[in-house]
Amino acid sequence: MDHRPLRFFHQGQIRAIAGLPTTTTVLQYLREQAPHCTGTKEGCAEGDCGACTVLLGELDAGGALQLRNVNACTQFLPTLDGKALLTVEDLGSSDNLNPVQQALVDCHGSQCGFCTPGFAMSLQACYEQHGEAGTRPTRQELADELAGNLCRCTGYRPILDAGEQMFEAPPQRLDRAPIRAALQALRDDAPLHYAAPSPAFGGRIDHFHAPRTLAELAALREARPEARLLAGSTDIGLWVNKQFRDVGELIYLGNIAELREIRPQAFDDAGRPGLWIGAGAALEEAWAALSAIAAPLRELWLRFASKPVRNAGTLGGNIANGSPIGDGAPALIALGADIVLRRGAVQRRLPLQDFYLDYMKNALQPGEFLEALLVPLPAADLRLRAYKIAKRYDSDISAVCAGLALRLADGVVAEARFAFGGMAAIVRRAAKAEAAVLGQAWNETTVAAAAAALAEDFKPLDDMRASAAYRMRVAQNLFRRLWLETREEAPLPAPALSVWQAVSFTRSAAA
Structure with a gap:
């Protein structure tokens, strides 16, 4: 198999990453490797608190860009291959806040501030979704959208106020054109086979495979029955973060359209x-x-x-x-x-x-x-x-x-x-x-x-x-x-x- 770096769109450009362990989380990459991306916080490291919330962008079968909020703390970095990563730094600047950020400021939706970037990203996902559909969420729907974000300062009421107020401002959606163009270019890459040393296990070379068809997966699974199958990483990510388990060789299922x-x-x-x-x-x-x-x-x-x-x-x-x-x-x-x-x-x-x-x-x-x-x-x-x-x-x-x-x-x-x-x-x-x-x-x-x-x-x-x-x-x-x-x-x-x-x-x- 031909190994290559993993490639994804982040901060306006396509990033190529090699040499990082296969179980490096997206959160670890942002806080330790990416330039000036520490707005994404580590709270629980198990997907419960939402402080690490980011947006992932993918193209659907028709070429439309789909954005969804996920927890960066449980996602392994190689799963980003061919996708777009957006963080709180991609919203607005300090002198040009976007509607989500401005509403949080105006409604006093930030207390200590630790959880605020995660709330902003979940609200942004909601803003994009309803902006695309031409709808507005009810307050209960906003509460459901934010159920994965914890505020330790009990500031939920003003945060929900901000969720309602962000739709009052003139619409200001994320610029999707450069993201779509980059993801179209990344589609030409060969399926990912990534290898990197694992310092936690004596520098052993670990492998990460991301087949794109059901037939490729079936062949890989037969040839490597001991490899671990990885889908959303909401469980296996905790094995690594909390139990420090050795998950070994990974076969990732997230790029197989037939399985979805x-x-x-x-x-x-x-x-x-x-x-x-x-x-x-x-x-x-x-x-x-x-x-x-x-x-x-x-x-x-x-x-x-x-x-x-x-x-x-x-x-x-x-x-x-x-x-x-x-x-x-x-x-x-x-x-x-x-x-x-x-x-x-x-x-x-x-x-x-x-x-x-x-x-x-x-x-x-x-x-x-x-x-x-x-x-x-x-x-x-x-x-x-x-x-x-x-x-x-x-x-x-x-x-x-x-x-x-x-x-x-x-x-x-x-x-x-x-x-x-x-x-x-x-x-x-x-x-x-x-x-x-x-x-x-x-x-x-x-x-x-x-x-x-x-x-x-x-x-x-x-x-x-x-x-x-x-x-x-x-x-x-x-x-x-x-x-x-x-x-x-x-x-x-x-x-x-x-x-x-x-x-x-x-x-x-x-x-």
């Missing part, structure tokens, strides 16, 4: 409609597509990490990593999704619920990789819910995550699929709870039977996020919530189920 496809596809031979989600599709796009076919998944989408994490991370990575507290698997198992695996030119398919074998162990064979998820479109009479219980509402790891689905026939449960995360070493179905409701009338007695059976399905562990007793009680209570929302008579209306709307709903009901 989301398209309608028949789920079975009978032609049942389904949705194909490529393993490389970003969490943001994947969950948007899932929510479009299953509206009850929308809240889980918004609470699935933060926007910068969802912009970088992939649904395939979330599923393949197989964390027992991952938020993707419970909902997908409840929907009856299948997983598509590939080795060379050979595909095989199995139910997602059969993919997980034990704690952090799955059914992947040497040289095999996850190609896609195939999700059946839920029938109109499927009663589906997804619940996430965590210490924080936004951007937190689940203590319990549940995907619950059932279908009734004349008031009797004809089908039930209950999947739980955070209750065992793997995400799995609650078989005894399902058996307790099948063939039974959907009422409080049946709900109580399901809750009792759940204690036979799972023996949760105690850890820092929740005690075993708390997890069991919460999971059992979720059956009652499911019944309250889906019962035949007087199901709870949507406003009664939102913590944000509960007070106003209660007041209006009392009036």
